[in-house]
Amino acid sequence: MRISHPPLNPRDLIAGDAPISLTANSAISGGTFRQEPAPAMASFISYHLSEHPSIVGFRWSHTQSWGSTWSFLFSSIALYLSTAVVFHCLLRLLLRHRRPVAVGPLPAFHSLAMALVSATIFTGILVSAAAELRDTRWLRRRLRTTPFQWLLCFPIGTRPSGRVFFWSYVYYLSRFLHALRSFLAILRRRKLSFFKLFNHSTLIFSSFLWLEFSQSFQILAILLTSLVYAVVYSYRFWTAVGLPAACFPVVVNCHILLLTGNLLCHVGVLSLHYFKGGCNGIGAWLLNSVLNGALLFLFVNFYVKMRRPALSTAAPPPAGKLEPVKDTTDM
DSSP states (O other), X not given: OOOOOOOOOHHHHHTTOOOOOOOTTEEEEXXXXXXXXXXXXXXXXXXXXXXXXXXXTOBXXXXXXXXXXXXXXXXXXXXXXXXXXXXXXXXXXXXXXXXXXXXTTHHHHHHHHHHHHHHHHHHHHHHHHHHHHHHTHHHHHHHTOOHHHHHHOOOTTOOSBSHHHHHHHHHHXXXXXXXXXXXXXXXXXXXXXXXXXXXXXXXXXXHHHHHHTTOTTHHHHHHHHHHHHHHHHHHHHHHHTTOOOOSSOHXXXXXXXXXXXXXXXXXXXXXXXXXXXXXXXXXXXXXXXXXXXXXXXXXXXXXXXXXXXXXXXXXXXXXXXXXXXXXXXXX
């Protein structure tokens, strides 16, 4: 059946009533036309997270990137450790009592900032990795590698420039924001933990090595870490504002999941290095593996010491009732 349309009135066109055409991005709702915002929003996110000139043209350089020198790395870590020790000693001298110091909403603000930053890094490096895989499809075909192999093992000669290294740089800078949690922990618990200081220092040092040596495996490491941190710090913000805690140790379980995922990825990198012709930055990867192994040992030791008193003194909960669990592990 053929439908005929009435002729257009030229005066309507002059008045601005141009004919409306339906496209794939428009829809009819209640007799009116509305534009679908999804493609525009996706393009906006993709541009600002992976196609912006400052992201595409990023290059890790000792003269152009802030905090990119070895002297800055060692001096910042030394300053962080010395400041934490001096801060702890001053509190013990000035405040004889061991009661926690009221910090107000600072933990909630820090948790919210870390959750937002981690979610942004996760989204940014995920979109950027997808864009890099799309743009380097020809190279992977020539090298006969799969996308998963590229995520685990950079080809020899990879330079620290482009989208994924921009987000690796943002991740490196965010470790300094993460390290501020040590001072909040000193105020709230009045204790100085070697595990926490070593954990934060190792994260700063490892993320610097990723950029300096274009280390393989860093994309998956940042994806796993930023995703876990987004969940952990969202949960910490949830509890900091007075909402109920979970009935299982969220932070501990997330930390175990993160360490397990890192361990599996390390095995994959080692396999690809020996059977696929080598991975870029393998020397830095070996050093990071040693640091991660030491961190895993300290975490297990810290976890055992933390849970042993609780297990020996805790009374069994009533039948059918689950008690909220307080997480004390730092990440």
